[in-house]
Amino acid sequence: MNDRLFQWGPLLQGGPLFIGILNLTPDSFSDGGRFLDPAAALAQARDLVRRGVRLLDLGAESTRPGASTVDEITEWKRLEPVLEALAVALPDLPLSLDTRHGSVAARGLERGISVLNDVTGFSDPHMLELAQGSTCGLIAMRSRRLGSGFHMPPYEDPAPKEATGAIQELRDLGRRLHGAGISEERVLLDPGFGFGTTFLEDQALWEALPSLPGALAWPPDRICLGLSRKRFLAARAGTPDLPPRQRDRLTALAHSEAMAWGYRVFRTHAIG
Numbered sequence: 001m002n003d004r005l006f007q008w009g010p011l012l013q014g015g016p017l018f019i020g021i022l023n024l025t026p027d028s029f030s031d032g033g034r035f036l037d038p039a040a041a042l043a044q045a046r047d048l049v050r051r052g053v054r055l056l057d058l059g060a061e062s063t064r065p066g067a068s069t070v071d072e073i074t075e076w077k078r079l080e081p082v083l084e085a086l087a088v089a090l091p092d093l094p095l096s097l098d099t100r101h102g103s104v105a106a107r108g109l110e111r112g113i114s115v116l117n118d119v120t121g122f123s124d125p126h127m128l129e130l131a132q133g134s135t136c137g138l139i140a141m142r143s144r145r146l147g148s149g150f151h152m153p154p155y156e157d158p159a160p161k162e163a164t165g166a167i168q169e170l171r172d173l174g175r176r177l178h179g180a181g182i183s184e185e186r187v188l189l190d191p192g193f194g195f196g197t198t199f200l201e202d203q204a205l206w207e208a209l210p211s212l213p214g215a216l217a218w219p220p221d222r223i224c225l226g227l228s229r230k231r232f233l234a235a236r237a238g239t240p241d242l243p244p245r246q247r248d249r250l251t252a253l254a255h256s257e258a259m260a261w262g263y264r265v266f267r268t269h270a271i272g
Contacts, residue, residue: 004135005135005183005186006114006115006135006136006137006186007137007185007186008137008185008186008188008221008222008265011054011055011094012221012264012265015264016255016259016264016265016266017054017055017264017265017266018052018053018054018055018266018268018271019053019054019055019056019057019096019224019265019266019267019268020045020048020049020053020055020056020057020268020269020271021057021059021228021267021268021269022035022041022044022045022048022056022057022058022059022082023035023059023062024036024041024058024059024060024078024079024082025059025060025061025062025070025078026062036078038081038082038084038085039085041082041085042082042085042086042089045086045089045090045093046089046090048270048271049090049093051270051271051272052271052272053268053271054093054094055093055094055095055096055114055115056086056090056093056094056095056096057095057096057097057098057115057117057267058079058082058083058095058096058097058098059097059098059099059117060074060075060076060078060079060099060104061075061098061099061100061101063119063150063195069148069149072101072103072104075099075101075104076103076104076107079097079104079108080107083095083108083111087111087112094114094115095112095113095114095115096113096114096115096116096117096137096139097113097115097116097117098117098118098119099116099117099118100118100119100120100124100127101124101127102124102126102127102129102130103126105118105126105127105130106130109130109134109136113136114136114137115136115137115138115139116130116131116134116136116137116138116139117138117139117141118138118139118140118141119141119143119190119192119195120141120143120145121140121141121142121143121173121176122138122140122176122177123145128180131177131180131182132180132181132182135186136186137186137187137188138177138182138186138187138188139187139188139190139224140173140174140177140187140188140189140190141189141190141191141192141195141226142166142169142170142173142189142190142191142192142195143192143195143196144169144195144196144197145196150195150196151196152195152196153196153197153198154198155194155198155199155231155235156198156199156235156240157198157199157200158200159198159200160200161197161198161200161201161203161204162201162204163201163204163205163207163208165201166191166192166197166201166205167205167208167212167215167216170189170191170192170216171215171216173189174187174189174216174218184218184222187222188222188223188224188265189216189218189222189223189224190223190224190225190226190267191205191212191223191225192226193205193206193225193226193227193230193232194230194231194232199231199232199235199236202230202232203232203236206232206236209258209261209263210261213262220261220262220263220264221262221263221264221265222265223263223265224265224266224267225255225258225263225265225266225267226266226267227251227254227255227258227266228247228248228251228266228267228268228269228270229244229245229247229248229251229269230247233247233250233251233254234247234250236250237250248269248270251268251269251270252271252272255268
């Protein structure tokens with residue numbers, strides 16, 4: 001485990017920070033099953049780095065709408081061989097672990113993971129305790145829960161929506177981490193597009209992005225946007241049936257728009 005306090009600053013130098021998504025799952029919405037084999041995962045990691053990724057985010061539990069939950073033993077079994085391969089092949093590449101399970105996060109930190117990325121915003125006490133007791137970077141996402149899973153309402157709900165609810169949830173998340181004694185310099189906040197939001201809510205949240213840093217009192221270069229291949233982009237473009245792997249051009253356009261508003265951190269499946 002690295003005892004040095006993680007700082008986002010060095011990774012934010014020299015242009016936008018693209019965090020490469022590496023799904024080690026059979027059922028992720030975009031590329032489920034493609035990188036379950038460690039050799040395939042390593043090849044994809046090399047390709048993402050070649051294209052400009054400077055931080056790799058590994059996830060072994062799908063969080064797509066309707067996905068089944070994964071026990072922590074299965075999640076770690078998917079992660080461990082890939083972590084071992086990356087440690088040998090790309091030892092200087094910082095890694096982020098996308099997990100909401102404390103035991104998996106703890107094992108990742110023991111293996112030298114630089115960042116914990118929790119789509120439940122460190123709402124689990126064990127995850128929050130790990131965040132408090134470690135020096136790693138943190139990505140904390142706003143989402144809405146329903147029991148042990150996520151609340152995912154019908155995406156095409158026609159009722160008018162505003163972004164105020166999601167913004168307040170994100171503000172509360174930042175305050176909760178601050179109240180837990182976690183330095184804000186370690187944290188990226190993620191608005192959580194599509195996590196418990198309808199299309200109209202996502203659209204309102206997108207339209208609020210220019211003013212979001214001011215509303216949160218949080219700098220735009222410490223907000224991580226996870227828009228890659230999301231259904232919001234396809235619906236926004238008037239092509240809601242466009243398959244996820246055909247949405248990379250829409251993703252790149254959205255990134256360019258967000259950069260004009262000062263955003264610099266993006267989780268993405270592809271660059272260019």
